[in-house]
Amino acid sequence: MERFLKRWKQYRYRFVPWIALNLKNRSVRSVPKGERDKLASDAHILQTLTHLLSAFHREKTDTDLYSPRKPSIMQSAASQNLALMKEVMGFTVERSTSSIPGGGRGVKVTAGSVPEGAVTSLYPGLIYEQYEPILFQSLGNPFIFRCIDSVLIDGNDKGIAKFLYRSCHGRDRVGPYIVCDDTWLTDWPLNPLAVGQYVNNHNKENPANVSYQEFDVPADFVFHLRQYLPNNYYSSCLDRLDQHQRLTRLVALVATREIQCGEELFSSYFTVVH
Numbered sequence: 001m002e003r004f005l006k007r008w009k010q011y012r013y014r015f016v017p018w019i020a021l022n023l024k025n026r027s028v029r030s031v032p033k034g035e036r037d038k039l040a041s042d043a044h045i046l047q048t049l050t051h052l053l054s055a056f057h058r059e060k061t062d063t064d065l066y067s068p069r070k071p072s073i074m075q076s077a078a079s080q081n082l083a084l085m086k087e088v089m090g091f092t093v094e095r096s097t098s099s100i101p102g103g104g105r106g107v108k109v110t111a112g113s114v115p116e117g118a119v120t121s122l123y124p125g126l127i128y129e130q131y132e133p134i135l136f137q138s139l140g141n142p143f144i145f146r147c148i149d150s151v152l153i154d155g156n157d158k159g160i161a162k163f164l165y166r167s168c169h170g171r172d173r174v175g176p177y178i179v180c181d182d183t184w185l186t187d188w189p190l191n192p193l194a195v196g197q198y199v200n201n202h203n204k205e206n207p208a209n210v211s212y213q214e215f216d217v218p219a220d221f222v223f224h225l226r227q228y229l230p231n232n233y234y235s236s237c238l239d240r241l242d243q244h245q246r247l248t249r250l251v252a253l254v255a256t257r258e259i260q261c262g263e264e265l266f267s268s269y270f271t272v273v274h
């Protein structure tokens, strides 16, 4: 019994509500604690993001919030950034129908091939510290992701989650500057990496090919590139002395092997930390 309880506590269920109903699908990714959990180093993730987001910014078209967001402008800016992703990273990923029957949406590699250890996507959403209230947002919500340190990220693109993300996005503007991206809530994400919330859990026929990895964006990250980061905090900057001096939690989905064009990404919703 004691052994059972110990193992139980070691589990880190990434998506609690769905996993609770799907114990038959359970299989586990086992990781050692701390740095050794990392498939890609923090320096590699930071370098990838800086290169890619700098390319977006260099080629930026006028999609600023102050101007009305016309679908045609947003669509062309999103396609342009997808092309830049291919140029900078050598591959693209996009949301599409999952190959798993009844699996809803999934994410596929749509151009090039993903090398092992590459950042394939990011898990967007509003970040909650473990002591912050999330009960109402979590009801019937399959998009609440749990980090290894129990920080929660709500990546739902509908309902109250969408409303709260949008309102925090507006709240934290610094003058004309946007400090996070909210276009992942639309059909035209300006950061094409921000589709990790649609990655489905692996099954027998489709073993996992990506793995979640927490990454904290340093406080001195290039300020004008923050407009492409698809995460923001639920808590107000007024609760903290300087919102923009704090680390920003991201979750990267890192390739565990080379993934070819046309393949779907699959993760493991279960992780055991030793």
Ligand SMILES: C[S@@+](CC[C@H](N)C(=O)[O-])C[C@H]1O[C@@H](n2cnc3c(N)ncnc32)[C@H](O)[C@@H]1O
Pocket: 015, 018, 098, 100, 102, 103, 104, 105, 106, 142, 143, 197, 198, 199, 200, 201, 202, 203
């Ligand atoms: C984080 S969401 C993933 C995106 C989701 N497929 C969608 O269409 O929005 C988690 C939900 O995806 C579905 N899902 C994930 N993995 C699955 C699998 N292997 N088989 C069937 N459904 C799956 C379940 O409905 C689960 O609640």
